[in-house]
Amino acid sequence: MNKKLCPCQSKRSYIDCCEKYHLGKKKPQNAKDLMRSRFCAYALSLSDYIIKTSHPKNACFQKDLKTLKEDILRFCKDTSFENLEILDFIEEKEKAFVTFIAYLKAAKKDLTFTEISHFEKQNGKWLYKDGQLFEGIRRDL
């Protein structure tokens, strides 16, 4: 069977890691797992999962769904998702913050960025609300 490593860099196999979230069999228990599964979904071009796990107030929904989906798929296709490093994770009752470095490349160009992601819980489900992005590797945030 497919024992390839999960693109979220957990060092576990995909079937033991993010697949259950992507298939909707289970929901991530915390925002950190959701963040990992979203990174993984980008790496696997699973645009529906990205959309489904975004908060309705996320700015991405200013576009119509078809355009949004096309944009996500284009980004996924043009980008290689090389590594993920989680630096910090703060969880409160209804909101959470995950600071991470996403190591990305597109057409040999380094697109690595650091982000402080903001998540909110809605009906028991963690959703990606928005994020503060910083170019390159930032460990001083």
Ligand SMILES: [Zn+2]
């Ligand atoms: Zn994973």
